[in-house]
Each structure stands twice: as C-alpha cells, then as structure tokens.
C-alpha cells in the first residue's frame with residue numbers, strides 16, 4: 445500500500461513517505477524519504493488533539509458556535525445555553541457584496557503588510573538551521589487603518605451600519621477560512637519535509653487539514669500565518685467594536701459608559717499585541733503549530749466575531765454602570781494588564797539578553813540546553829503569570845455587561861479552557877526540552893496559573 449505517515453521507534457517518531465509493507469513488527473516503509481525526527485510529545489500539537497471524527501466535528505461546531513453567539517447576542521433573552529431565536533437562511537448569510545467587502549479588508553491589510561517596515565526581525569531557528577525574516581509593521585497597519593477609517597467616516601462612511609452586516613461578514617470569513625485552508629493543504633503537498641510542522645502530518649487528511657501541515661507557509665516573503673495571526677482579525681475586532689459603539693450613539697444619543705470601557709480595554713489589548721508584534725514569533729502558534737483550518741478560522745473569523753461579543757451584547761442589552769463600579773473594573777483591567785505585560789516583557793527581555801540589567805538580578809535554573817529558566821520575578825510566582833494577567837483582563841471586559849446574563853462571560857469561559865489546554869501543551873514541550881531542570885522548576889514554583897489554587 446502506498447502511504448506516508450509516522451512510525452514510533454523507541455519512543456521517537458519518524459516521518460516517512462513511501463511504500464508501506466507488512467513485516468514482523470507491523471508495517472514499515474520501503475524507499476522512504478526520512479523527514480525530521482520528532483518525539484511523541486512533539487508529534488501531537490495538543491495533549492487532547494482530536495482524531496479525525498473529532499477534527500471533523502470541530503470544523504462544524506466552531507462555526508456553529510460562532511453563529512449561535514452572533515444570533516443570541518442580538519436576541520431579547522440572550523441565553524448562552526438557549527436556542528438561537530431563529531435559524532438564518534442563505535439569504536441572510538450569503539451576500540456577494542459582503543464577501544467583496546471582506547476580501548477588500550484582507551487585501552488592504554495585506555497591502556499594509558507589504559509596506560516598508562520599521563524593523564525586520566528574524567524568527568526562531570528552523571529544523572534546517574535557517575531563520576525566516578518577518579516585517580515588524582503591525583502597529584503601523586493599525587495606525588494606517590485608523591487614519592483611513594477616520595477619513596472615510598468624515599467622508600460619510602456609515603460605520604454604525606457595520607453591526608447589521610456581522611452575519612454575512614462572518615459567513616464570508618468562514619468561507620474564506622475553509623477555502624484558504626484547502627489551498628494551504630494543497631500547497632503542503634509539494635512542500636519539502638523540512639517545511640512541515642510536527643503536528644498535522646498524520647496522513648489522515650481531515651485531521652491534517654484541521655491542524656495544518658506546513659509550519660510557515662509563504663509565497664516569496666509573504667508569511668500567511670504571521671499575517672493572519674495579528675492583523676485582519678485583531679484589527680477587525682476593534683473595528684467591529686467601534687461600529688457597535690457608533691451604532692449605540694446613533695440609537696441612544698451617546699455611547700454608554702460600559703461600551704466605552706469594553707472598547708477602550710480591547711483597543712489597549714490589540715494595540716499592545718501589535719506594538720509587541722515581534723514577541724509573537726516565539727509563541728508556539730508560530731514556532732510549532734501548522735497553519736490549517738483551526739488557526740485560519742481562529743484568526744480570521746473566531747477572533748473578530750466572537751471576541752467582540754461583549755460590545756455586541758451591550759448594543760442590544762444596555763447596562764447601567766455607575767462610576768464607582770466602573771473605577772473598580774478599570775483597576776482590575778489595569779492590574780491584569782500590568783501582570784500580563786510585566787510577565788511577557790520580563791521573559792522576552794530575558795530570552796533576548798539574560799544580562800540585561802532589568803532581568804540580570806533574577807534567580808534562574810540552568811538547563812542542559814544552555815538556556816536558563818527564570819525562577820523569581822513574575823515567573824517565580826506561578827508558571828504562567830502571563831495567562832493569569834490575560835484572564836483577569838478577560839473578566840474585566842465582561843463585568844461592564846453586568847451579571848444578569850451568562851453570554852458576555854462566554855469569552856472568560858472559553859479563554860480559561862483554551863489557556864488550561866495551552867498550558868498543558870506548553871508544559872509537555874518544556875518537559876521534553878528541559879527534562880530534570882523543568883521538574884525542578886515545577887517543584888520550586890508549584891502553581892500553574894493561580895497561586896495556591898491551580
């Protein structure tokens with residue numbers, strides 16, 4: 445039988461492409477092209493990675509959840525766990541104009557990506573010892589988008605009409621994510637073995653389509669994963685929020701305090717991500733995961749249309765918010781941001797230059813790889829202090845929506861599950877990388893995210 449896939453040998457997985465033949469130890473391949481060697485931990489990107497029925501189910505469930513949230517947010521009862529008020533027909537979802545608008549948005553962001561950058565950064569070392577180069581101009585793209593949208597609004601663009609277009613726009617984004625992932629899957633068929641990601645190359649087409657086969661798919665210097673991770677989705681998210689704020693102003697004369705807070709907090713988060721764009725090059729999404737349906741849909745559809753849920757909810761369910769409560773929520777967001785930024789910057793500074801005076805005094809554990817692990821400062825408090833800060837901010841984004849509904853807390857629930865899963869994956873990889881030193885770190889810093897609790 446002709447095939448390609450993975451085979452375990454002494455706990456190490458080998459990627460193989462060639463002819464499968466039966467043998468005393470099971471099947472093995474003849475005339476194989478050997479790819480990079482991956483350990484079992486590297487092979488699956490998720491501790492609970494879905495098998496193909498799981499992947500197929502998620503490909504339906506994730507878009508269905510997104511449409512459910514969009515429909516429920518505008519319904520009177522706004523019940524997260526209830527049925528949507530109606531099932532939209534094709535005439536509600538499909539609109540060639542909205543598809544064109546969405547493609548124009550992607551094209552605009554792609555054009556901003558290609559503009560000269562203030563810096564070109566090098567990514568992590570790849571399996572073939574090379575390093576890719578990435579333009580650092582995401583913040584510039586945010587500023588240019590703001591200028592362009594500002595001019596267009598002054599010229600009469602009805603941005604307040606955007607909330608009415610969310611359903612067909614989300615449909616267009618989902619459709620493009622499917623088509624795009626299919627093209628990425630086909631592109632990976634001709635990619636060299638060294639360009640493939642550790643996960644997403646099981647040989648099962650559905651599973652591989654879902655997780656993504658190629659690590660850094662590119663055409664010339666245009667890196668699709670890096671582009672999608674930060675720009676169209678994150679900038680689209682703040683633009684949708686702004687449209688919701690403007691429509692609220694049209695409906696009620698002025699935006700509510702709750703709407704201002706949600707817009708302000710989330711704009712800060714997005715601006716921060718783009719300002720520190722270079723840091724994304726060390727995240728596992730860029731260094732480890734393939735680019736398939738999960739990330740394409742996550743970046744292009746899930747982020748803009750579900751992360752704006754609080755503002756969507758507020759437009760249809762105005763909430764009273766007094767100044768004292770608003771101050772408490774602002775303080776909470778500031779504390780969350782302080783921890784999130786402090787922890788991320790401390791680790792990035794340390795990884796770039798351990799002798800930097802800002803981190804040189806911190807206590808560390810040496811590892812066999814020559815790298816060190818921080819064991820004091822933020823990283824001595826819990827093993828994922830950046831996740832803690834992110835979760836505190838997530839709560840601060842939902843609180844302006846009051847406590848009468850569960851719906852605006854969807855992000856907190858989803859994000860907790862995502863980060864707990866992510867933390868398990870990351871720890872698995874760190875254990876493989878650092879072995880005993882990682883065990884020592886876990887002994888010295890026993891809590892993962894929340895001190896004395898988890």
Ligand SMILES: NC(=O)C1=CN([C@@H]2O[C@H](COP(=O)(O)OP(=O)(O)OC[C@H]3O[C@@H](n4cnc5c(N)ncnc54)[C@H](OP(=O)(O)O)[C@@H]3O)[C@@H](O)[C@H]2O)C=CC1
Nearest residue numbers: 727728788791795816817818819823830831834866870874
């Ligand atoms: N809003 C959203 O939807 C999402 C937001 N995020 C956020 O993205 C940010 C990045 O998260 P993520 O990519 O998961 O990973 P992290 O930034 O937490 O990085 C994990 C890596 O840090 C290094 N590390 C771990 N412990 C130490 C230590 N003690 N000392 C030095 N280095 C250490 C290890 O890599 P190495 O040793 O190789 O350097 C490890 O693999 C987080 O703030 C997270 O909250 C993430 C996912 C979704």
Ligand SMILES: CC(C)CCC[C@@H](C)[C@H]1CC=C2C3=C(CC[C@@]21C)[C@@]1(C)CC[C@H](O)C(C)(C)[C@@H]1CC3
Nearest residue numbers: 506673674716717724727729738741742743746747
């Ligand atoms: C659709 C699925 C349920 C899940 C898809 C997950 C993706 C939405 C997230 C995976 C990692 C992400 C990161 C960010 C956004 C969400 C996704 C794409 C991030 C860009 C948010 C801003 C942060 O500051 C960051 C550190 C740059 C984040 C990097 C990871």
